Amino acid sequence: MQTAVHDVVGIGFGPSNLALAVALDEERGGGVDAVFFEKQPEFGWHRGMLIDGATMQVHFLKDLVTLRNPASPYSFLSYLHARGRLVDFVNHKTMFPTRIEFHDYLEWTAAAFADRVRYRSEVVALRPHDDETLEVVVRRDDELETHLTRNVVIGAGLEPVLPEGIRPGERIWHTEDLLTRLDERPGWTPKRLVVVGAGQSAAEAVEYLHRTFPETEVCAVFARYGYSPADDSAFANRIFDPEAVDHYYAASGDVKRMLFEYSRNTNYSVVDLDLIDELYRRAYAEKVAGAERLRILNVSRVLDVQEVRDVQDGAGGLRARVGFLPSGEVTDLDADALVYATGYRERDPFDLLGEAGTHCRTGPDGRPVMERDYRIATEPGREWGVYLQGATEHSHGIASSLLSMTAVRTGEIVGSIVRRSARVAPGVLQKPGVLQKGA
Known part of the structure; x- marks a missing residue:
């Protein structure tokens, strides 16, 4: 047959x-x-x-x-x-x-x-x-x-990307699994959550965790000074026109690289301006109130992550060593979970x-x-x-x-x-x- x-x-x-x-x-x-x-x-x-x-x-x-x-x-x-x-x-x-x-x-x-x-x-x-x-x-x-x-x-x-040496686990997540991981923990009240990354997914995760857990400190860690707004203006958006593919395909290697770099701020490591404004509004309001629950650790990088266990109650957790890039000063953050918004690759x-x-x-x-x-x-x-x-x-x-x-x-x-x-x-x-x- x-x-x-x-x-x-x-x-x-x-x-x-x-x-x-x-x-x-x-x-x-x-x-x-x-x-x-x-x-x-x-x-x-x-x-x-x-x-x-x-x-x-x-x-x-x-x-x-x-x-x-x-x-x-x-x-x-x-x-x-x-x-x-x-x-x-x-x-x-x-x-x-x-x-x-x-x-x-x-x-x-x-x-x-x-x-x-x-x-x-x-x-x-x-x-x-x-x-x-x-x-x-x-x-x-x-x-x-x-x-x-x-x-x-x-x-x-696409496949999610984590930094070299980092493996997903019970307390280390990629934003791809954010809601799935939270659904596995009904009634959970974490003390501190850390979100690593400066793009749209990172900002959305920070906003959602801060809103969802009103007693939890949420720390945002990224190497930039602040979240960068996405360029979605009318002329910039022409990079998404169908004819732009024809132009790119026909271009020389040097022109391809130039066009790609010029266009990065339309898609990579950028955040909607409304969301940036909302996060800044919350952070400023908490400063005024004298109770900062949303912490922005900018110009910083996670240097190391280790599992720790609280001696008194035996609860597990993570300790993230965060370095402030200009001075090299290191801060230890004990957290219930680290959420990596470190993107995807083809x-x-x-x-x-x-x-x-x-x-x-x-x-x-x-x-x-x-x-x-x-x-x-x-x-x-x-x-x-x-x-x-x-x-x-x-x-x-x-x-x-x-x-x-x-x-x-x-x-x-x-x-x-x-x-x-x-x-x-x-x-x-x-x-x-x-x-x-x-x-």
């Missing part, structure tokens, strides 16, 4: 590959044989940071579909209409929904594609089957299964590509050579395609893998798959605009 060949296998089912599922369904008339494998038991996107009141940093029109297809039934506006909140949202006069509401929008969209997703399924290997197809090895319920596909789209997301696609990766081209830096359509360049004769949704900053720029570009990026990937299918295997097209189902 001949094994079915999928047109597309998606690795991961976060917002990027969810948008891909929509684009495949809409732009190709629903005739694509696509399946997605996701390790999580259900759809979820940064659940550990769904802080009540925290808002998105992107305009609601930069949803999964609108910049590609404004008439899509899967837009954020369509979601609001389906939920009976469209008029209420308009009256709210905001362009930035809460993160909780946007996550509900993502779940609402994901539910429509539940039949194409295999949850609790982890892709563990990719290897060429022949010049036109790849074998995708999936671990599911402790069993291995193999699928054949003409194209793979990797949307595995996953190395070659960790997953395995044998297939030996047929992919790399640059002098060891990173994949990317074509403009987000396909990894392969050696001659290899017609199967591996596309990346993420890990493309080096080739496509700072905005290429962000939510702002998701709708446009997935449209470009779908267009590439269709064009290549028509060129490599004309029989794959059943009729104009519709990919043939797996053979």
